[in-house]
Amino acid sequence: MPHIEIDGQSIEVVPGTTIMEAAQALGIYIPFFCYHPKLSVAANCRMCLVDVEKAPKPLPACATPVADGMKVATASRKAKMAQQGVLEFLLINHPLDCPVCDQGGECPLQDITMGFANPHSQYAEEKRVVQDPNIGPLIATEMTRCIQCTRCVRFGQEIGGIMELGATGRGEHMAIGTYVAKAVQSELSGNMIDLCPVGALTSKPFRFKARSWELKHTPGLCPHCSTGCNTDVQSLGREVLRVLPRANQAVNEEWICDKGRYAYTGLQAEDRVTRPLLRVDGVWREASWAEALDVALSGLEQVIARHGAERLAGLISAQSGNEELFLFQALLRGMGSPHVDHRLRQQDFRADAAMPVYPALNMALEDLEREPLILLCHAFPRQQQPLTNHRLRKSVLQGGKVIAIDSLRQDFNYPVTQLVAEAGADLALYAALCSHLSGHAGKTGVESLADVASDLLAADNPLILIGSALLHHPQAAAMIAQIESLAGLAGARVGWLAQDANSAGAWLSGCVPHRLPGGHRAQTIGLPADALWDADMRGFILLGTEPGVDAMRGVAALAALQKAEFVLSIAQFAGEAKQYADVILPMAAFAEGAGSFINNEGRLQTFRAAVKTPEEARPAWKILRVLGDGLNLPGFQFNELSEVTATWQREIGEYALDVPPFRTFPVLEPVPVSPHADDGLRRLGDWPLFRGDPLVRRAIPLTQPAVVKMHPDQVRALALQGDFVEISTSGGKVCLPLVADAGIPMGTVWVPMGYAETAILGAAYAACSVSTATPPATATGT
């Protein structure tokens, strides 16, 4: 192994190590701008020039592999002259606008200039000016400050998987941009801000809000998907001003997606509730906690007294912490109601008994990178779990293969073999693959099925990942049963891609109608979420959820909630709750409370409050505790969160990180997909990246309007004219802009869920029809 000496300290390193890496191992600092351990080596900023013995010129430490016996000086006269020269060149065109630059105070160029530059410049001519492209609502550009390190360009190419920024022009005209004006589309785009070593790319929502040294840093956890990215929540006073990634190589490495980065802007939404609200004679008014709790408790008691506890149901968001999930089900079950659930988007619950203790990936996120063959079943992690998707992308870049089965062709950012079901034939596609695997294949419409089957059979122990969207299908249970036999035939392991930040915690804490904390079977099995809408429920408790847009059948949910005698909504935002609730209790939102989540791997992670709750809002666990106490339920006498955590831990016991993916399967009665007319279409739809929860829906920089997507041939076949179409289902109709997309199969129409205007259409995979329409878009019920 090469043995080298840097600044008189010697070290032995593996061949291929660069001088930069060896110096970092020794704790010797070499300044740099373009070098980044996660990106390819560009060596174009020249800041890391070092003096290597016997080399005639200084060499870039980031791009020079060590050789045995090399003697490197990082602070010799030659090295210092090189550093000063490079900085003088870099500063020729860099504006002296640090006082008005958002990067000031956390700027490598500023710091390195202070540390390494010659204070005098020989340059007295004019500096160049570069036009600022508008690259969307998330990233502010000030390209005159750019030093062309190309970290952002390499990030797009190598990490984001779509190259959107590039270096156009030449020499002093070289500029970073998109060339053709457009907003960057990558779901990881915000990381380019962190990578930019100057103030060329800064956060638009954070712009001019604060100086970096004024901010308080609190280690946080991203509440938006099951990857469980570690974040650094930065606040000033009572306001969260930005969210940055906190490096954890085992989870999110050093990235977060744009949802995790910008959803905090939703905290400032106008409908944030900060005081208890009561509806009195149809009019909403603020109330004291004492009064609101009295009304809440007597409302619940009346429902139970008049109709029995089995007419009361509770729905909770799986973004809630373990402590809250645990107390929530304890409250409902303590009152005698078995109806507690968090799975608002699911339609088919026949597989409930067969579900694992919690939706576990059954492996470490890091190990996904080394999987040679992965079969994705109705999973599009690029939208649903962006940084889990990054691991899959890495496996493909390292020679792995990913195959996806889905209802539509998805826009992956790495090569994927995609098997797309014909309209409504999702289950049949899984069944056909099973017959291919067992060698009983008949003639099928999908030619590549045989190839996929042979890939699966040839692979040694391939990995099947079940997507969170698979559970939204009306035949989810039958599809899961097919996947179970598929796994058996292919000798494959199975993992689940969980949907929400704490889906795992919701299952383990007993927020499903058929299981108690720890996954124990419930004595009385309640109704799952979707069945509650038709079950004549008289009372509801909601926590952190908006069934009107979060539930698969939003309009049915709203009708059931409006019909109920008493609805208690514990929420961050009033929103739709004002249509049906009787009491709204204000709870702590993101960054305002403490707790713990269990991510997709089964990793238990905790977070602390970064800011105080606004005005009268309280952490949800305290609200639940007071309600439980007020109803004289046993086991609610907690004073500290840590006491709840301890009880929760005792109740759920030890849980495995590697759980059997299925329990014993019941025999399933086939459920026919709802029939549709001969000329009818099937409506596809799921919750897009930025529509999945109340907070991100209120994040203005992330707002994207709802659009309808159809295959261009389908648009022609239906002779649709103009930019707008009207979609009708048995639930109602809505007028939306039309986008032609060749990834949508013939016979289907894609309309996103998670929008108030599309909720009228009802559940996904239902029959629908489409006609030409004229704007403005308005939704009408039938």
Add this chain to the structure above:
Amino acid sequence: MLSEKSLAEIARERAKYPADQARSVLLAALRIAQEEQGYLSDAVMEYIAGLLGIPAIQVYEAATFYSMYDLQPVGRHKLCVCGSVSCFLNGSDAVLQHLSERLGVSPGETTADGLFTLQEVECLGACKDAPMLQVGDHYYENLTQESLDALLAKLRGESDDVR
């Protein structure tokens, strides 16, 4: 977007490179497109990106780097005046200034009659006979005001012949 002939030429270039190195064909594809259309519009660059299966920004990067590619329509004769070191030291600024005055346009502009486009370019490798310029496939070297005037007259004459 492009003619059958151009597409066939691009396909011939494509076959020279390994299947996974489509980006290598880019320079040739841009040249072929420019020969057909006179200049490279945003639309044709995006089309080439799709044709080769590479990100559009990589096409823009290459097209904006080389002065041989025109991103706007140009005149019948493109006067490419070298402004790199040897030519600069031998008076390329004076060459540019003289042509600007004679044609009534600044570098980067095209005359109103559509005959000439004036452009400053990087080194064309004719340093021993600096200052120089390129028109079409021809180099004109050791330029003086007189030789420039003669060149302009000759090019105007050729244009008349064509008409």
